[in-house]
Amino acid sequence: MNPFAESFNLEAAFSDVNEYWSPKVVAQVNDQYVKIAKVRGQFVWHDHAHEDELFFVVRGHLKIEYEHGRAVELPAGSMHVVPRGTLHNPVAQDECWIVLIEPVQTKHTGDIESPMAKTVEEQLRR
Numbered sequence: 001m002n003p004f005a006e007s008f009n010l011e012a013a014f015s016d017v018n019e020y021w022s023p024k025v026v027a028q029v030n031d032q033y034v035k036i037a038k039v040r041g042q043f044v045w046h047d048h049a050h051e052d053e054l055f056f057v058v059r060g061h062l063k064i065e066y067e068h069g070r071a072v073e074l075p076a077g078s079m080h081v082v083p084r085g086t087l088h089n090p091v092a093q094d095e096c097w098i099v100l101i102e103p104v105q106t107k108h109t110g111d112i113e114s115p116m117a118k119t120v121e122e123q124l125r126r
Contacts, residue, residue: 035100046110060096065089
């Protein structure tokens with residue numbers, strides 16, 4: 001049985017997010033979590049060896065930095081998929097609201113140890 005609401009207001013869900021870079025799981029679709037997060041500043045360089053990661057920008061502007069100087073700019077309404085095994089670093093100059101879709105086993109910062117990393121259990125807390 002799925003413990004999440006069948007439907008919810010996305011805008012209202014963001015009102016429960018009080019800490020930057022701290023995703024909250026709001027839904028599950030098969031083996032994928034749908035997470036929301038408010039982000040600002042720079043995250044941490046990391047990869048997910050076995051999982052792709054989808055970013056959807058709801059509000060603000062997000063930049064995904066890649067190795068060798070490549071960067072993808074994502075204004076509100078944009079989506080971007082980071083392929084598995086790809087080193088990346090999300091950056092938001094100002095507050096940005098994002099939706100993430102990723103497999104349930106995806107670690108927040110991959111195998112990189114960081115004080116910014118949140119466990120899946122922390123992301124599931126409401």
